[in-house]
Amino acid sequence: MPEATLRTLSDPGRAGPASRLSRLAPVHWLALAFLAAALGFAAVAWATGNGFYLRLATEALIFAGLAMSVDLLLGYTGLLSLGQALYFGLGAYVSALVLRDVAPSFWLAMAAALLAGGVAGLIGGVIANRVKGVYFALITFGLAQVAAKTVYNTRALGASDGLIGIPQIRVGFGPFSLDTADPLSFFLLVLGLTVAAYAGLSYLMDAPFGRTLAAIRANEKRVPFLGFNAWRYKLAVYVLAACVAALAGALYPMLRGFVSPELMFFETSGNAVITVIVGGVGTLVGPVVGSLLLTALRSVVGSWTEHHLIVVGVIFMLSVIFLRKGLVGALLARLNRRGEQGRTAP
Amino acid sequence: MAELIDYLQFVLAPQALNGLSLGVAVVLMALGLTIIFGLLDVINMAHGEFYAVGAFLALTLAGLGVGFWALLVLVPLLMLPIGWLAERWLIARVFHSRDRHILTLLLTFGLGMIMEDLLKLVYGPNTQRPENPIEGGTEILGMFLPNYRLFLIGFGLALIAAVWLVVFRTGLGAMVRAAAFDKDMASSLGVPVRRVYAGTFAFGVALAGLSGVLLAPIYSVFPTMGRDFILMAFTVVIVGGMGSIQGAVVAGLLLTQVQALSSLYISPVWSDPLVFGIMVLVLMVRPQGLFGRLGHA
Numbered sequence: 001m002p003e004a005t006l007r008t009l010s011d012p013g014r015a016g017p018a019s020r021l022s023r024l025a026p027v028h029w030l031a032l033a034f035l036a037a038a039l040g041f042a043a044v045a046w047a048t049g050n051g052f053y054l055r056l057a058t059e060a061l062i063f064a065g066l067a068m069s070v071d072l073l074l075g076y077t078g079l080l081s082l083g084q085a086l087y088f089g090l091g092a093y094v095s096a097l098v099l100r101d102v103a104p105s106f107w108l109a110m111a112a113a114l115l116a117g118g119v120a121g122l123i124g125g126v127i128a129n130r131v132k133g134v135y136f137a138l139i140t141f142g143l144a145q146v147a148a149k150t151v152y153n154t155r156a157l158g159a160s161d162g163l164i165g166i167p168q169i170r171v172g173f174g175p176f177s178l179d180t181a182d183p184l185s186f187f188l189l190v191l192g193l194t195v196a197a198y199a200g201l202s203y204l205m206d207a208p209f210g211r212t213l214a215a216i217r218a219n220e221k222r223v224p225f226l227g228f229n230a231w232r233y234k235l236a237v238y239v240l241a242a243c244v245a246a247l248a249g250a251l252y253p254m255l256r257g258f259v260s261p262e263l264m265f266f267e268t269s270g271n272a273v274i275t276v277i278v279g280g281v282g283t284l285v286g287p288v289v290g291s292l293l294l295t296a297l298r299s300v301v302g303s304w305t306e307h308h309l310i311v312v313g314v315i316f317m318l319s320v321i322f323l324r325k326g327l328v329g330a331l332l333a334r335l336n337r338r339g340e341q342g343r344t345a346p
Numbered sequence: 347m348a349e350l351i352d353y354l355q356f357v358l359a360p361q362a363l364n365g366l367s368l369g370v371a372v373v374l375m376a377l378g379l380t381i382i383f384g385l386l387d388v389i390n391m392a393h394g395e396f397y398a399v400g401a402f403l404a405l406t407l408a409g410l411g412v413g414f415w416a417l418l419v420l421v422p423l424l425m426l427p428i429g430w431l432a433e434r435w436l437i438a439r440v441f442h443s444r445d446r447h448i449l450t451l452l453l454t455f456g457l458g459m460i461m462e463d464l465l466k467l468v469y470g471p472n473t474q475r476p477e478n479p480i481e482g483g484t485e486i487l488g489m490f491l492p493n494y495r496l497f498l499i500g501f502g503l504a505l506i507a508a509v510w511l512v513v514f515r516t517g518l519g520a521m522v523r524a525a526a527f528d529k530d531m532a533s534s535l536g537v538p539v540r541r542v543y544a545g546t547f548a549f550g551v552a553l554a555g556l557s558g559v560l561l562a563p564i565y566s567v568f569p570t571m572g573r574d575f576i577l578m579a580f581t582v583v584i585v586g587g588m589g590s591i592q593g594a595v596v597a598g599l600l601l602t603q604v605q606a607l608s609s610l611y612i613s614p615v616w617s618d619p620l621v622f623g624i625m626v627l628v629l630m631v632r633p634q635g636l637f638g639r640l641g642h643a
Contacts, residue, residue, distance in 0.1 A: 080448045127626065131633045134389055134447045138584060139629045142622050145577065149619045270455065277452060307467050313460035320452050321439055 026335040030328065031198060031285045038191055046184045054183035058255055060295035061190045065197060065248025066268070067275040067287030069241040074273070075282030076205055077237050078217035080137040082269050083144025086124070087117050087242040089264030091249030093151070096163045096259045106171040106180075110250050117246025118239055125238035129231060132220075141266070148264035162260030166253040180254045190251055194288060197244060202284050204240075213237055274312065278319045280328030289328055357610065360489050365606025366599070367495040367564075370502030373598035374557040375579040377509055377591065378550030384589025385526045385546045388437055388450040392458035393579065394572025396551045399461060400425060400558025401567045402469055405476055414479035421559045422552035429551025432457065433544040441543075458572075465569040473568040498560055506595060509553070513591060522546055526589070577618075578602075581625040587635025597636060 038057075045054045066088045073079040091113035098109040128139045151157050158164070168181040171189060178185035204210055215223050216230050223230040253259050262268065271294075272287075279290020294312065301308040323330050375397060382390050390396075403424055404417045412420060436457060440449040480494045513519040524532040525542045533539045565571065582601055586593025601624065605617045612620075628635065 074448075078445075080451070127630055130630050134387075134451065134588075135629060135633050137448070137451060138389070138580065139626060142581075142584075142626045142629065146619050146622045146626060149615075149622065153613075153615045153619075270459075273452070274456075307463050309459050309463035310467070313456045313463065316459070317436070317453055317456040320449055320456065321436075 026332050027283060027285060027328075028202075029335075030331065031195075031202075034285060034289060035191075035195060042184060042187055042191070045187075051183040054187045055255065056295060056299060057292065058183070058187045058190050059252075060292045061187075061194050061288070062248050062251045062255065063272065063275065063295070064194060064288040064291035065251075066245050067272045067279070067291050068197060068201065068284055069244040069248070070272045071276045071281060071284055071287045072201065072205075072237055072241045072244065074276060075284075075286075076210060076217065077213045077234060079234065079238075080273070081128075081140045081241070082137050082266070082273065083140035083142070084241065084245050084272055085264050085266070085268035086140075086144035086147045087120060087245035088249035088252075088268060088272075089148070089151070089259075089261070090120055091117055091246030092252040092259040092263050093157065093163070093249075094246070095250035096166045096253040099166050099169060099253060100163065104167050104169040106169055106254070109254075110247060113246045113250035114243055117243045117249075120246075121239040121242025122235075124242065125235045129234050129238065141269075144264060144266065144269060148261055148266075151264060152261040158260075160261060162258055162262075163253075164258040166257045166259070168257070169254065186255065190255075193247075193251070197247075198284055198288065201244070205284070209233070209236075274316045276326070278316055278326055280326030280330075280332075282325070283328045283332070286326045286328035290326065293327070355489070358607070360491075361606050361610055362603060363489070363491060363499075364495070365602045367498050367502075368606070369599040369602035370499050370506070371557055371561050371564075372575070372578050372582055372602055373506055373595050374502055374553060374560070375575060376582040376586070376594040376598050377506065378553035378557075379579055380583045380586065380589055380591065380594045381509075381513070381522075381553075382547055382550040383583065384591075385522055386433075386437065386441075386450075386543055387447060388454065388547070389447070390547075390550065391451055391455040391576075392432075392461060393454075393550075393554050394576030395458040395461040395465075396425065396429070396554040396572075397558045397561075397575060398465055398567075398569060398572040399428070400555025401562040401571065402465055402558075403555065404559040404562055405469075405474060405567055408476060417559050418556065422556045425552040425555035426548045429548030430544050432551065433547035437547065438540070438543070462569050462572070469569065471569060473566050475566045476562045478563045494563055498564070501560070505556070510591060578621065581621055583635075584625050585628045585635060587637040590635060590637035593635055593637035 041057065042054065045051075045057075066084060069087070070081055070084050073081045073084075094113045094116045095109040098105075098112045102108065124140070124143055127143065128136055131139055152160055168179065170177045170179050178189060180186045180189075205213070212223070212228050212233050215226070215228070216233060220230050223233075249263065252263065275290040275294055276287050277290075278294060279288070280286025297311065297315075298308050301311050319326055325333070375393065378396075379390055379393050382388055382393075400421050403421050407417055407420060408414070436453045437450055440446055440453065443449060478492075478494055480497050483490050483492045484496060485491075511519075513522060521532070521537045521542055524535070525537055525539050529539050532542075561575075578601070582594055582598040585601060586595070586597030601621055604624070605621055608620055609617050
């Protein structure tokens with residue numbers, strides 16, 4: 001058989017370990033470049049003593065965690081969740097309750113939020129995964145609405161006012177500790193957690209687990225013929241996404257000192273979807289980049305008009321129509337094309 | 347016994363009638379949604395905003411001196427081109443891609459967001475209350491009912507019947523149903539499928555606008571007015587069966603009665619979670635809803 005045929009038969013994208021590494025590189029390079037930019041931003045903001053922008057950037061990173069969890073479902077598995085704010089809000093409320101009423105411990109709050117997110121994700125996942133396609137989107141939407149309205153009407157959870165007076169805490173790492181009241185330390189902590197989430201999730205998405213999810217996204221009917229139980233994988237990724245969202249939510253009361261039912265409303269879920277689409281579906285960096293860009297945009301546009309939704313909406317619709325893989329996807333496509341030209345040219 | 351009759355007459359019946367006037371309104375909204383889904387497979391997230399646009403158009407035209415009866419004709423006619431263009435420029439663009447369910451949902455979501463903010467920009471965020479076009483009330487069986495609500499129930503039921511007639515008893519409706527059942531076959535039999543798509547979307551949008559005109563005198567007019575209403579309409583469409591006309595009617599009347607009567611016994615703030623709970627249950631047990639889809643029954 002001629003060599004050319006062989007090469008086309010074996011998937012050209014996965015010819016060997018070396019080329020696989022170079023194929024994967026761009027997205028991780030992008031993540032590293034982003035990390036460097038974030039650290040540079042932190043240094044500048046610290047030097048100028050600008051706590052406001054540090055807090056704003058921290059909030060953007062927290063919502064990036066929520067967007068990442070949407071990306072796990074939408075970008076990797078092809079499931080559109082319109083109710084991811086349910087788990088984000090749950091994490092925020094659990095964390096707020098633990099910090100206020102149990103103990104001002106960062107690790108306890110995170111663990112409680114993780115546990116709550118996992119359990120709620122399991123229940124929600126069993127319900128939502130009974131259906132497919134648009135029905136999945138609508139059932140997640142309905143679940144979040146039920147939860148949000150319940151919280152909104154529950155006096156013990158502060159009803160429409162939410163919970164206020166969440167104490168500032170010290171976060172201990174063995175001999176070191178940092179204060180959530182200090183904008184720079186808390187920004188660095190959240191940045192570190194975001195990087196860890198990115199690294200862990202992108203590793204998982206490249207592992208057999210993530211490959212199976214990609215197979216489900218490509219053609220769910222064929223997956224059982226390969227010996228995989230698609231339902232179990234979809235449930236697992238749903239629970240994983242719920243945990244990620246809950247952990248991101250748990251950070252929110254540490255930043256703002258309060259939680260409100262708005263965190264569970266459709267606006268929050270919808271914003272996460274917008275962030276993922278604008279940033280880049282199925283890249284995990286995309287949600288982070290998207291969240292920071294949209295936060296910056298809202299803050300800039302919001303300074304001269306309150307009608308930033310028009311701008312965000314137009315960008316969002318243009319992304320849906322013209323940039324199916326978002327900003328990061330478009331950037332990666334360029335980088336990949338240049339890489340291929342570089343390989344074939346000599 | 348007398349107590350029971352009193353209870354029925356003075357507690358249950360007024361509540362049921364109020365529920366009926368809301369129910370008719372919800373059915374009008376849900377009809378547009380369900381027809382659009384039945385034919386195009388599109389979840390129109392902007393439906394609530396089209397409803398708001400209808401209400402604001404009515405407000406503006408009324409300010410220019412147009413009478414209420416003329417509005418009932420004029421506003422839907424003005425909404426038709428808006429719906430047509432939305433379908434041609436947005437939905438049709440992504441209609442042939444593999445993820446079109448998700449993409450069209452996202453596009454209409456974005457469109458709704460922009461429309462809502464545009465309404466805020468043009469009219470300001472404040473609530474406006476149009477004049478009640480039909481003053482006074484009527485006493486029926488010892489209950490006092492505002493005339494406008496009676497008119498709404500009557501007009502709404504007539505409109506629902508008209509939509510049913512158009513879809514099931516005219517050549518135009520047959521084309522729509524044929525396209526919903528098998529668009530390729532319909533196309534080869536000479537049905538202009540693309541125009542049917544755009545026309546149906548425009549028709550659904552016009553229905554939403556008309557609901558806006560009808561409900562503005564009851565529920566006042568503000569840019570986010572579509573939001574609360576759209577959730578109910580979605581629930582109705584899901585429970586009735588997405589794409590089913592009789593499903594939307596039955597579920598719409600049923601769910602609003604559940605909401606109206608349950609608020610007698612539990613705090614009305616819990617009626618929303620109750621209705622959404624029903625929606626989630628139906629999605630779990632019978633995701634296709636109570637009735638079959640347009641063109642498939």
